[in-house]
Amino acid sequence: MIKWLEDNTPKMVLAPSFIAVLIFVYGFIAWTAWVSLTRSRLLPKYEIEGFIQYDRLFASPRWDTAFTNLFIFGILFIVIAMILGLLLAILLDQNIRTEGALRTIYLYPMALSMIVTGTAWKWILNPGLGLEATVRGWGYENFTFDWLVNPDMAIYTIVIAAIWQSSGFVMALFLAGLRSVDGEIIKAAQVDGIPTWRVYTAIIIPSMAPIFLSAFIVLSHLAIKSFDLVIALTGGGPGYATDLPATYMYAMAFSRGDIGQAASSAMIMMMVVFTIVVPYLYSELRSKDG
Amino acid sequence: MKSYVTGAVSALAIAASSAAIAGPEAEVLHYWTSGGEAKSVAVLQKEFADNGGTWTDMPVAGGGGDAAMTALRARVLSGNAPTAVQLKGPAIQEWYEEGVLADISAVAEANGWADVLPASIAGHMKCEGTWCAAPVNVHRVDWIWANAEVLKANDIAMPTTWDEFNAAASTLQAAGIIPLAHGGQSWQDATVFEAVALGILGADGFRKAFVDLDKDTLTSDGMIAVFDQMRTMRGFVDPNFSGRDWNLATAMVMNGEAAFQIMGDWAKGEFMAAGKVPGEDFLCMSTPGEGFLYNVDSFAMFAVDGDEKKQGQDLLAKLVVGKNFQEVFNLNKGSIPARTDVALDKFDSCAILSSEDMAASSAGGSLLPSYAHGMALRGAQAGAITDVVTAHFNSDMSSADAVQQLATAVANSM
Numbered sequence: 001m002i003k004w005l006e007d008n009t010p011k012m013v014l015a016p017s018f019i020a021v022l023i024f025v026y027g028f029i030a031w032t033a034w035v036s037l038t039r040s041r042l043l044p045k046y047e048i049e050g051f052i053q054y055d056r057l058f059a060s061p062r063w064d065t066a067f068t069n070l071f072i073f074g075i076l077f078i079v080i081a082m083i084l085g086l087l088l089a090i091l092l093d094q095n096i097r098t099e100g101a102l103r104t105i106y107l108y109p110m111a112l113s114m115i116v117t118g119t120a121w122k123w124i125l126n127p128g129l130g131l132e133a134t135v136r137g138w139g140y141e142n143f144t145f146d147w148l149v150n151p152d153m154a155i156y157t158i159v160i161a162a163i164w165q166s167s168g169f170v171m172a173l174f175l176a177g178l179r180s181v182d183g184e185i186i187k188a189a190q191v192d193g194i195p196t197w198r199v200y201t202a203i204i205i206p207s208m209a210p211i212f213l214s215a216f217i218v219l220s221h222l223a224i225k226s227f228d229l230v231i232a233l234t235g236g237g238p239g240y241a242t243d244l245p246a247t248y249m250y251a252m253a254f255s256r257g258d259i260g261q262a263a264s265s266a267m268i269m270m271m272v273v274f275t276i277v278v279p280y281l282y283s284e285l286r287s288k289d290g
Numbered sequence: 291m292k293s294y295v296t297g298a299v300s301a302l303a304i305a306a307s308s309a310a311i312a313g314p315e316a317e318v319l320h321y322w323t324s325g326g327e328a329k330s331v332a333v334l335q336k337e338f339a340d341n342g343g344t345w346t347d348m349p350v351a352g353g354g355g356d357a358a359m360t361a362l363r364a365r366v367l368s369g370n371a372p373t374a375v376q377l378k379g380p381a382i383q384e385w386y387e388e389g390v391l392a393d394i395s396a397v398a399e400a401n402g403w404a405d406v407l408p409a410s411i412a413g414h415m416k417c418e419g420t421w422c423a424a425p426v427n428v429h430r431v432d433w434i435w436a437n438a439e440v441l442k443a444n445d446i447a448m449p450t451t452w453d454e455f456n457a458a459a460s461t462l463q464a465a466g467i468i469p470l471a472h473g474g475q476s477w478q479d480a481t482v483f484e485a486v487a488l489g490i491l492g493a494d495g496f497r498k499a500f501v502d503l504d505k506d507t508l509t510s511d512g513m514i515a516v517f518d519q520m521r522t523m524r525g526f527v528d529p530n531f532s533g534r535d536w537n538l539a540t541a542m543v544m545n546g547e548a549a550f551q552i553m554g555d556w557a558k559g560e561f562m563a564a565g566k567v568p569g570e571d572f573l574c575m576s577t578p579g580e581g582f583l584y585n586v587d588s589f590a591m592f593a594v595d596g597d598e599k600k601q602g603q604d605l606l607a608k609l610v611v612g613k614n615f616q617e618v619f620n621l622n623k624g625s626i627p628a629r630t631d632v633a634l635d636k637f638d639s640c641a642i643l644s645s646e647d648m649a650a651s652s653a654g655g656s657l658l659p660s661y662a663h664g665m666a667l668r669g670a671q672a673g674a675i676t677d678v679v680t681a682h683f684n685s686d687m688s689s690a691d692a693v694q695q696l697a698t699a700v701a702n703s704m
Contacts, residue, residue, distance in 0.1 A: 128528075237475065254356045
C-alpha cells in the first residue's frame with residue numbers, strides 16, 4: 001500500500017492540473033476550432049458549414065488592418081525593446097554607484113498595468129494636452145506631434161507605450177545574463193588588450209543566446225495578446241486604425257454577436273503563436289535529447 | 291463533507307419553499323447603472339414592490355451593454371434565463387430565433403398596447419406576430435444641439451438644410467470657434483453619419499439603405515453625396531477629436547468652445563445637469579431633413595418556469611408600459627414616453643418637440659429606426675457599416691471608394 005502510494009503520489013498530485021489543462025486549454029481550443037467552422041451568431045451552433053468564416057475574415061478590410069498592425073507592432077516592439085533593454089543592461093553593468101536605484105527606476109513601469117500605461121500615454125501624446133501643447137507653450141509654434149490622432153501613425157504610439165512598459169523588464173533579463181558570463185574569460189580578454197566593445201560583441205552577447213530566446217518568447221506573446229493597451233490608449237481608433245487581432249476578436253464576439261467570426265480570428269491568432277512557439281519547443285526538446 | 295452537502299441541499303430547499311409562498315417575482319437584467327439611469331430603474335423597482343412583487347435586481351455595468359449581453363448569454367446557455375432583460379431592436383428577434391423568449395400577448399392586448407404605441411415602434415416589440423417585449427422610452431437620435439449665445443454673437447440661425455449648416459460652420463470657423471463638437475469614437479461617427487444620411491437620402495432612401503440593405507441604394511449617387519458631406523464635416527471638427535467621449539463634446543458646446551453637436555437626446559441630460567435652460571442657454575432642433583430616428587429601450591421577456599415568475603413577468607410588462615412609469619422614468623432619463631397618450635406638462639420644450647415630431651413622422655411614414663444605435667440592423671451588419679463610416683471619416687478615402695466598400699462590407703457580413 002505504502003509502496004503503491006510512493007509510486008503514484010506524483011501522478012495523483014499532477015492529475016487534476018493535467019485534466020484541467022486538457023479540458024480548459026486543449027478542449028476549448030478544439031471547441032473554438034469547431035465553432036469557427038459554423039455559422040454561429042449570437043449563440044454557438046454546431047452544424048459545420050466549412051470555411052465561410054475564414055472567407056469572411058480575409059475579405060474584411062478591418063481584419064486586414066488588424067493583422068498588418070500585429071506585424072508592425074510585434075516586430076517593432078520586440079526588436080526595439082530588446083535593443084533598448086540590452087543597451088540599458090550593458091550601461092548598468094559598468095559598475096556604477098547608483099545601480100540599485102537606477103535598476104528599480106527602469107523596472108518600475110513593469111509594475112504598472114497596461115491600462116495605467118495606456119491612459120498615461122494617452123494624455124502625454126494627446127496633441128491638445130500633452131507633449132505638443134507643452135512644446136508649443138514654450139514658444140515653438142510649429143512643433144507637431146499628432147501621432148495619436150493620425151490614423152497612419154497611431155499604431156506607433158502603441159509601440160512607444162509598450163516599449164516604455166517592457167524594456168525595463170528586458171533589461172533585467174539581460175542584466176542577469178551579463179552577470180552570469182564567466183568573469184575569467186572577460187579578464188583574459190582584457191589582458192589580451194581586446195577593446196571593451198569587442199568583448200561585448202564577440203564574447204558576452206553570443207554567450208547570452210538563451211536569454212535572447214527567452215526575452216523573445218516573452219515579448220512575442222505579450223505582443224500577440226496585446227489588448228488592454230490598445231483599449232486604454234486609442235480604443236482601436238482613429239477609425240479602426242490601431243485594431244489588433246485581439247481587439248477584433250473581442251468586438252466580434254461581445255459587441256456584434258458574431259461568434260463564428262470571432263472564433264475564426266482566434267484560430268488565426270493561435271496559428272501565429274504556434275509558428276513562433278513550435279520551432280522554439282522543437283529546438284529546446286532536440287537539444288535536450290542530444 | 292457529507293453533512294455539509296445535506297445542509298446545503300436543505301438550505302436550498304428552504305429557500306425554494308419560502309420563495310413559493312411569495313407573490314409575483316421578477317429577475318431583471320439591465321445596464322442602467324449610471325446616476326440618472328439608476329434613479330430611473332429605482333422608480334420601476336418601487337412600483338413593482340408596491341404591487342406586491344419581489345424584484346431581484348441584476349445590473350451589469352460596462353461596455354455599453356456588452357457585459358450585460360455576455361452575462362445573458364451565459365444565463366441562457368445554462369438554461370436559467372432572467373425574467374426580463376434590457377434588450378432593443380433586432381436583438382429581440384435574434385433572441386427569439388434562439389427560441390428563448392416568452393409570449394406576453396395577453397398583457398399587451400388587455401392593456402391595448404397596439405392603440406397607444408406608434409406602429410413602427412410596436413413592430414420591434416413583436417416576434418412573428420406575438421408580443422415579446424415592452425418598450426420603455428424613445429430617444430431621438432437625429433438632434434443637433436447648439437450654444438445659443440455663440441449663434442447669436444455670430445448672427446447664425448439654426449440650420450434647416452445641410453448647405454446652411456456648412457455655411458454657418460464656415461462662418462464660425464472664421465470667427466475662431468469650433469463649428470462641430472465631436473468625439474472620434476466609431477459609434478459617434480455613425481451617429482453623425484446617419485443624421486446626414488437621413489437628411490440627404492430622405493426617409494425612403496434611409497429605409498432602403500439601412501433597413502432593407504438595398505445594394506442599389508447603398509451604392510447610389512445619394513450615398514456618395516452623404517460621404518461627401520461627411521468629408522466636409524470632418525473639416526469642421528477640431529484636430530484633437532479622436533477618442534473623445536460624447537459628454538466632453540457636449541461640454542465644449544456648453545462652454546462656448548464649440549457651436550454645434552449632433553447627438554441623441556441623452557446629450558440634453560448633460561445640459562440639464564449643468565443647469566442650462568433649453569431655448570435660452572442651448573438650442574435643440576432636429577438635424578436638417580425630414581424624419582425621426584428613434585432608439586427605443588425595451589425589456590424583452592424570457593421564457594421562465596413557475597407561476598410566480600410568470601406573474602412577475604406579466605406585472606412587469608403591464609407596469610413598464612403603464613402611464614405613470616412612462617412619465618416618471620422618462621422625466622429622469624431625458625427621453626420621451628413610448629406611448630403617445632401621456633400628458634407632457636412636466637417635460638421640457640425639447641422633449642415636447644420630440645414628441646410632436648414623433649407623432650407627425652409616424653403619420654407621415656418617416657418614423658425610422660436608428661442604425662447607429664442597433665435599432666435597424668443586427669450587430670454584424672450594423673458593425674460592418676460602422677467600420678466603413680469610421681474608416682472613411684478618419685482617413686482620406688474617397689466617397690466613391692467608401693460606397694464600394696460599404697456594399698462589399700454589407701455583403702460580407704451576411
